[in-house]
Amino acid sequence: MTTAVNDLDTQLAALQQEATDAIANSQTLEELEQLRVNYLGKKGQLSLVLRGMGKLDAENRPRVGALANEVKEALQNNLDSKRQHFQAAQIQAKLAAETLDVSMPGVYRPQGKLHPINSTIDRVLDIFVGLGYTVATGPEMETDYYNFEALNTPPDHPARDMQDTFYLPDGNLLRTHTSSVQIRYMEDNEPPIRIIAPGRVYRRDTVDATHAAVFHQIEILAVDEGITFTDLKGILKVFFQEMFGEEVPVRLRASYFPFTEPSAEIDVQWKGKWLEMGGCGMVDPNVLKAVGYDPEVYTGFAAGFGAERFAMVFHQIDDIRRLYNSDLRFLRQF
Structure with a gap:
C-alpha cells in the first residue's frame, strides 16, 4: 500500500506543477477555461488520479484525499487569479480604445427641419x-x-x-x-x-x-x-x-x-x-x-x-x- 500511496503523491505533485505552469502560460480566457476543464472537470486529470484511491487502505485514504483537495484548491486559486488578470486587461483595453478626448471639437451634424x-x-x-x-x-x-x-x-x-x-x-x-x-x-x-x-x-x-x-x-x-x-x-x-x-x-x-x-x-x-x-x-x-x-x-x-x-x-x-x-x-x- 505504501507504494500506491507514494505513486498518488507523486502524481498529484506532478499534476499540480504541470497545471500551474499551463495556467501561467495561458493567453486568453478561452484557453484558461479549457485548462480548467482539462484538470478540474468531471473527466479531468485530477479525477483520473483520484480513481487510484480505491486501491488504498482505509487509514491512508484521508491523507491522500486531503492532499488532493489542497491541489484542487491551489489550482482553482491560480485559475481565478489568472481570470481576474485577463478581465482587468480587457477592461483596460476597452477604456483605452474608447477614451474620449474632451478637448477635441465635436462632429457637426446639421439639424434637420420639417419640409x-x-x-x-x-x-x-x-x-x-x-x-x-x-x-x-x-x-x-x-x-x-x-x-x-x-x-x-x-x-x-x-x-x-x-x-x-x-x-x-x-x-x-x-x-x-x-x-x-x-x-x-x-x-x-x-x-x-x-x-x-x-x-x-x-x-x-x-x-x-x-x-x-x-x-x-x-x-x-x-x-x-x-x-x-x-x-x-x-x-x-x-x-x-x-x-x-x-x-x-x-x-x-x-x-x-x-x-x-x-x-x-x-x-x-x-x-x-x-x-x-x-x-x-x-x-x-x-x-x-x-x-x-x-x-x-x-x-x-x-x-x-x-x-x-x-x-x-x-x-x-x-x-x-x-x-x-x-x-x-x-x-x-x-
Missing part, C-alpha cells in the same frame, strides 16, 4: 384636432368604387374628367382625393363623426407653376343630426382665423362637386387679396345612402384644402414645383 408641406399639414391637423376632429387615413391605391362611385360619381359622370387619374392594370387607381377615406370611415363608424383626412393624391394635371400630378390634400367631414350649412361656415371661419393668426374675411362662392350639394369654393381675403383656398359643401344624400346612413336623419358637411396651396401662400412661393425639387438652397429657408 414646408409637412409643417403645413401638421399645422392644419393641430387646429382641427383641437376642435375635436379625429385624424383618419386610407390607402393611396383605391378602387373605382371608393374613389368615384360611392361619392356619387358613376362611370358615365362627366365630373370624372375633372379628376382624371392614373389607372393600374388590375383595375385599381391612384386616388384623386382623400374623400375615399371618408367613405371607408363612415362604413365602419356610426354618426356622430368628425374626421380630418390628410394624404397624398394624384391627378393627370399638366404640371405648371400652380399644378402638379402628385400633391397633398386635407379634407374634413362632419356628420350628425341637425348639421347645417351655417355650421360649415362657422367651422371654416374658426379654422382660418387660427391658421392665419388673425380674423380674416371668408366668402363662399357657389360651385359644383358631385359629392356635395350645395357646394361652394372657399375664398379668404388676406393682405388685400382674395385667395381661393379650397372647396366645401353639404354631403350629398346619395353619399350618405352609399354608406348606410339615413339622409332623413343625418346631415353633414365636408371641405377640402390643398397643403401646397397653404404653403405657397404662407411662404410666398411663386412656383409649386419648388416644393418638389429637393433643392437645399430653397429648403434651407424654412
Whole structure:
C-alpha cells in the first residue's frame, strides 16, 4: 500500500506543477477555461488520479484525499487569479480604445427641419384636432368604387374628367382625393363623426407653376343630426382665423362637386387679396345612402384644402414645383 500511496503523491505533485505552469502560460480566457476543464472537470486529470484511491487502505485514504483537495484548491486559486488578470486587461483595453478626448471639437451634424408641406399639414391637423376632429387615413391605391362611385360619381359622370387619374392594370387607381377615406370611415363608424383626412393624391394635371400630378390634400367631414350649412361656415371661419393668426374675411362662392350639394369654393381675403383656398359643401344624400346612413336623419358637411396651396401662400412661393425639387438652397429657408 505504501507504494500506491507514494505513486498518488507523486502524481498529484506532478499534476499540480504541470497545471500551474499551463495556467501561467495561458493567453486568453478561452484557453484558461479549457485548462480548467482539462484538470478540474468531471473527466479531468485530477479525477483520473483520484480513481487510484480505491486501491488504498482505509487509514491512508484521508491523507491522500486531503492532499488532493489542497491541489484542487491551489489550482482553482491560480485559475481565478489568472481570470481576474485577463478581465482587468480587457477592461483596460476597452477604456483605452474608447477614451474620449474632451478637448477635441465635436462632429457637426446639421439639424434637420420639417419640409414646408409637412409643417403645413401638421399645422392644419393641430387646429382641427383641437376642435375635436379625429385624424383618419386610407390607402393611396383605391378602387373605382371608393374613389368615384360611392361619392356619387358613376362611370358615365362627366365630373370624372375633372379628376382624371392614373389607372393600374388590375383595375385599381391612384386616388384623386382623400374623400375615399371618408367613405371607408363612415362604413365602419356610426354618426356622430368628425374626421380630418390628410394624404397624398394624384391627378393627370399638366404640371405648371400652380399644378402638379402628385400633391397633398386635407379634407374634413362632419356628420350628425341637425348639421347645417351655417355650421360649415362657422367651422371654416374658426379654422382660418387660427391658421392665419388673425380674423380674416371668408366668402363662399357657389360651385359644383358631385359629392356635395350645395357646394361652394372657399375664398379668404388676406393682405388685400382674395385667395381661393379650397372647396366645401353639404354631403350629398346619395353619399350618405352609399354608406348606410339615413339622409332623413343625418346631415353633414365636408371641405377640402390643398397643403401646397397653404404653403405657397404662407411662404410666398411663386412656383409649386419648388416644393418638389429637393433643392437645399430653397429648403434651407424654412
